[in-house]
Amino acid sequence: MTALRTPKQQRSIQTRKRIMDAAFHLYAKKGIHGTNSKEIVEKAGVAIGSFYSYFKNKKTLLLEMLEDYLDRHYLAIWKPVEDITINEMGRDDIKVLIESVFAAYDISPEFHRQTHALRYSDPDINRVYERERNREVTQIRSLLESNKSRMRVTDPEAAAVVIHNAVENVAHTATFIGSQIEKQRLIDQLSDMIFIFLLHGSRSA
Amino acid sequence: MTALRTPKQQRSIQTRKRIMDAAFHLYAKKGIHGTNSKEIVEKAGVAIGSFYSYFKNKKTLLLEMLEDYLDRHYLAIWKPVEDITINEMGRDDIKVLIESVFAAYDISPEFHRQTHALRYSDPDINRVYERERNREVTQIRSLLESNKSRMRVTDPEAAAVVIHNAVENVAHTATFIGSQIEKQRLIDQLSDMIFIFLLHGSRSA
Amino acid sequence: MTALRTPKQQRSIQTRKRIMDAAFHLYAKKGIHGTNSKEIVEKAGVAIGSFYSYFKNKKTLLLEMLEDYLDRHYLAIWKPVEDITINEMGRDDIKVLIESVFAAYDISPEFHRQTHALRYSDPDINRVYERERNREVTQIRSLLESNKSRMRVTDPEAAAVVIHNAVENVAHTATFIGSQIEKQRLIDQLSDMIFIFLLHGSRSA
Amino acid sequence: MTALRTPKQQRSIQTRKRIMDAAFHLYAKKGIHGTNSKEIVEKAGVAIGSFYSYFKNKKTLLLEMLEDYLDRHYLAIWKPVEDITINEMGRDDIKVLIESVFAAYDISPEFHRQTHALRYSDPDINRVYERERNREVTQIRSLLESNKSRMRVTDPEAAAVVIHNAVENVAHTATFIGSQIEKQRLIDQLSDMIFIFLLHGSRSA
DNA sequence: TATGAATGAGCTTTCATTCAT
DNA sequence: GATGAATGAAAGCTCATTCAT
Numbered sequence: 014m015t016a017l018r019t020p021k022q023q024r025s026i027q028t029r030k031r032i033m034d035a036a037f038h039l040y041a042k043k044g045i046h047g048t049n050s051k052e053i054v055e056k057a058g059v060a061i062g063s064f065y066s067y068f069k070n071k072k073t074l075l076l077e078m079l080e081d082y083l084d085r086h087y088l089a090i091w092k093p094v095e096d097i098t099i100n101e102m103g104r105d106d107i108k109v110l111i112e113s114v115f116a117a118y119d120i121s122p123e124f125h126r127q128t129h130a131l132r133y134s135d136p137d138i139n140r141v142y143e144r145e146r147n148r149e150v151t152q153i154r155s156l157l158e159s160n161k162s163r164m165r166v167t168d169p170e171a172a173a174v175v176i177h178n179a180v181e182n183v184a185h186t187a188t189f190i191g192s193q194i195e196k197q198r199l200i201d202q203l204s205d206m207i208f209i210f211l212l213h214g215s216r217s218a
Numbered sequence: 219m220t221a222l223r224t225p226k227q228q229r230s231i232q233t234r235k236r237i238m239d240a241a242f243h244l245y246a247k248k249g250i251h252g253t254n255s256k257e258i259v260e261k262a263g264v265a266i267g268s269f270y271s272y273f274k275n276k277k278t279l280l281l282e283m284l285e286d287y288l289d290r291h292y293l294a295i296w297k298p299v300e301d302i303t304i305n306e307m308g309r310d311d312i313k314v315l316i317e318s319v320f321a322a323y324d325i326s327p328e329f330h331r332q333t334h335a336l337r338y339s340d341p342d343i344n345r346v347y348e349r350e351r352n353r354e355v356t357q358i359r360s361l362l363e364s365n366k367s368r369m370r371v372t373d374p375e376a377a378a379v380v381i382h383n384a385v386e387n388v389a390h391t392a393t394f395i396g397s398q399i400e401k402q403r404l405i406d407q408l409s410d411m412i413f414i415f416l417l418h419g420s421r422s423a
Numbered sequence: 424m425t426a427l428r429t430p431k432q433q434r435s436i437q438t439r440k441r442i443m444d445a446a447f448h449l450y451a452k453k454g455i456h457g458t459n460s461k462e463i464v465e466k467a468g469v470a471i472g473s474f475y476s477y478f479k480n481k482k483t484l485l486l487e488m489l490e491d492y493l494d495r496h497y498l499a500i501w502k503p504v505e506d507i508t509i510n511e512m513g514r515d516d517i518k519v520l521i522e523s524v525f526a527a528y529d530i531s532p533e534f535h536r537q538t539h540a541l542r543y544s545d546p547d548i549n550r551v552y553e554r555e556r557n558r559e560v561t562q563i564r565s566l567l568e569s570n571k572s573r574m575r576v577t578d579p580e581a582a583a584v585v586i587h588n589a590v591e592n593v594a595h596t597a598t599f600i601g602s603q604i605e606k607q608r609l610i611d612q613l614s615d616m617i618f619i620f621l622l623h624g625s626r627s628a
Numbered sequence: 629m630t631a632l633r634t635p636k637q638q639r640s641i642q643t644r645k646r647i648m649d650a651a652f653h654l655y656a657k658k659g660i661h662g663t664n665s666k667e668i669v670e671k672a673g674v675a676i677g678s679f680y681s682y683f684k685n686k687k688t689l690l691l692e693m694l695e696d697y698l699d700r701h702y703l704a705i706w707k708p709v710e711d712i713t714i715n716e717m718g719r720d721d722i723k724v725l726i727e728s729v730f731a732a733y734d735i736s737p738e739f740h741r742q743t744h745a746l747r748y749s750d751p752d753i754n755r756v757y758e759r760e761r762n763r764e765v766t767q768i769r770s771l772l773e774s775n776k777s778r779m780r781v782t783d784p785e786a787a788a789v790v791i792h793n794a795v796e797n798v799a800h801t802a803t804f805i806g807s808q809i810e811k812q813r814l815i816d817q818l819s820d821m822i823f824i825f826l827l828h829g830s831r832s833a
Numbered sequence: 834t835a836t837g838a839a840t841g842a843g844c845t846t847t848c849a850t851t852c853a854t
Numbered sequence: 855g856a857t858g859a860a861t862g863a864a865a866g867c868t869c870a871t872t873c874a875t
Contacts, residue, residue, distance in 0.1 A: 589790070
């Protein structure tokens with residue numbers, strides 16, 4: 014097996030990026046299974062051989078794209094709320110965070126939908142998503158720990174998982190499936206639920 | 219196009235069922251994409267031609283199997299909790315309901331996982347799952363309405379969606395992805411969260 | 424993996440044979456590596472799918488063809504000389520046998536050449552050829568044993584191998600490589616060499 | 629088409645040799661078809677572009693390697709027996725010669741096996757092997773002619789071909805295919821057969 | 834009504850070779 | 855002289871579906 018090309022020249026980096034961009038758009042538009050390698054390279058304007066110089070196979074390309082995407086997704090959620098890691102988390106912070114999540118789902122809903130669908134049938138994809146989930150649950154948990162004294166929850170580890178799942182799936186469903194109910198109403202209920210769950214009866218409640 | 223056979227005779231019904239059973243086991247074992255029609259008919263002990271007498275195509279078979287499965291899934295959840303539709307829903311009722319959901323996910327996790335994965339890439343599968351979701355959200359909502367007077371939530375429609383999503387995704391993740399945390403701890407936190415969200419401060423709280 | 428079609432209907436048997444015949448001619452004409460599966464099915468007048476119903480892959484087809492061919496090759500050599508297994512082997516018997524070998528190489532020289540070439544790089548092909556070689560060496564050896572009393576050779580087991588190799592390679596080279604020397608002269612020298620080696624000085628010499 | 633570089637400088641010659649050495653080891657280890665040009669240049673530590681400066685294509689490289697190899701093979705056989713070209717060839721000389729042949733096959737059995745396999749499907753490879761065969765048959769024949777007076781064979785031209793084929797194929801099979809019988813027993817029988825064939829009844833017998 | 838033979842579009846990947854830098 | 859990025863033809867195989875028997 015020949016080693017993959019490691020981009021050294023400027024041209025290399027461009028070609029690589031062009032392939033990834035082309036794939037990204039096609040996957041979002043026609044679905045991952047509905048897009049074959051020929052279409053990708055045609056859209057990218059390169060030869061099929063180049064594809065396989067840069068990526069071991071289609072799967073590898075997808076995993077790399079997914080990692081890139083989830084990094085952006087993660088940042089979109091946590092960048093705007095860096096400040097609330099202190100011990101003053103309040104009702105509004107929760108809402109802002111949830112709104113960030115909803116916004117993050119709008120970066121590239123189709124790509125997210127497509128890859129997420131593969132999660133349950135493809136262990137490699139699942140592994141990447143799990144890494145992401147762990148990052149997020151960890152963040153939530155450390156938020157709970159920072160505000161421990163004001164919290165009513167007794168099992169912050171499990172609580173973090175439950176909260177993460179709730180937010181993720183509401184955003185997920187609202188984004189991918191749609192709903193007769195406007196997103197804002199869901200966000201409001203979700204924020205309320207989580208706030209009450211975590212802080213009700215505390216000083217700041 | 220020959221009209222599909224509508225099974226009226228005993229033998230017909232049996233053949234049909236044998237195909238569905240064969241497919242069910244193979245899908246769970248080898249995955250839907252990893253199972254081809256020939257394997258199904260071989261396991262079922264019928265000819266490939268018969269398959270296409272009973273089902274328009276593989277997709278039709280899958281949709282029908284999924285409807286059957288989701289009916290069982292639905293009953294497994296709601297049968298055990300028929301009584302709490304009255305206006306006395308309490309902490310324990312919520313927990314029992316959530317435990318029913320977790321149990322329902324264990325009826326046939328692999329088939330569930332396989333089909334759920336297709337939800338976001340296949341509109342027909344999604345439609346069936348949406349029908350199911352609507353049933354469930356409706357049930358939750360009517361539960362909320364029955365206990366309206368004791369509730370603190372102001373938007374029961376959105377609340378029902380949020381609750382449904384939270385429970386579904388926690389059960390989903392616990393079942394399909396696994397978790398370092400035991401199911402019972404998740405169920406406890408989830409019950410607590412929902413109870414507080416719905417009823418905290420009410421008479422019965 | 425789906426089981427291969429086992430021919431039950433008349434049509435099946437015909438199709439199978441048509442594929443093998445087409446492959447046989449193409450392999451002889453264009454070389455095994457120079458013939459792709461599409462060409463075979465086109466020549467056979469069947470669809471590519473049929474090919475893979477009857478043969479697991481191209482390799483399997485080749486092995487089956489080779490076994491058939493070597494059976495014919497073996498019979499062509501030994502059928503004409505069935506009678507000399509008795510203890511009267513003489514100069515003429517040896518010559519007749521060698522002539523049978525040369526004739527056997529003319530059944531389908533190109534196919535023989537093509538497959539033999541693969542022997543040293545393909546273990547499966549080699550295995551089939553080895554099975555053939557063992558049959559032939561065994562035959563020679565039992566011939567030597569039947570005439571043991573009149574033989575001068577002390578190690579009939581090794582002698583049988585040496586004789587087989589000599590005859591095979593002379594026929595082989597004469598057939599496939601050609602030679603400036605006419606076959607008959609080679610046959611004469613070969614017969615002489617083997618006769619002298621085995622029987623010189625004996626009563627019948 | 630750029631003219632091929634004719635190596636005049638020291639560095640050029642070294643690069644050329646490094647490519648040939650790399651190819652030689654890889655061909656022996658992974659097979660000719662199993663080795664691609666990228667692997668060769670990587671092992672040689674040069675760029676793919678350089679490869680095509682020194683060799684018109686992969687085939688040219690192979691032919692050149694084969695010629696080198698067969699020169700070594702030829703010398704290994706005939707160097708040790710230069711003296712017996714005189715008219716005194718005896719039983720032991722034959723044995724020594726045959727042992728040289730067996731030894732020559734052990735110089736690089738894998739490369740020999742690989743290239744020989746191509747002989748019957750590739751005319752260019754065959755041509756190089758034929759050139760070698762002619763050299764060897766000519767040597768044998770001149771040996772026979774030198775000892776003509778003591779020989780019993782009437783057709784030394786055909787006899788030389790027959791002897792060459794016999795020795796070559798026994799060595800070939802023993803080396804590449806293996807055998808239940810030890811090489812020495814084959815050598816003994818072979819020597820005996822050829823000696824009897826050539827000289828039996830002569831003074832020196 | 835049942836059978837199973839036949840169909841063929843469709844897709845991934847390899848690798849020798851070229852040529853701009 | 856040397857590099858390595860880019861090329862693209864070529865080929866094996868799968869599988870849902872049809873339809874003659």
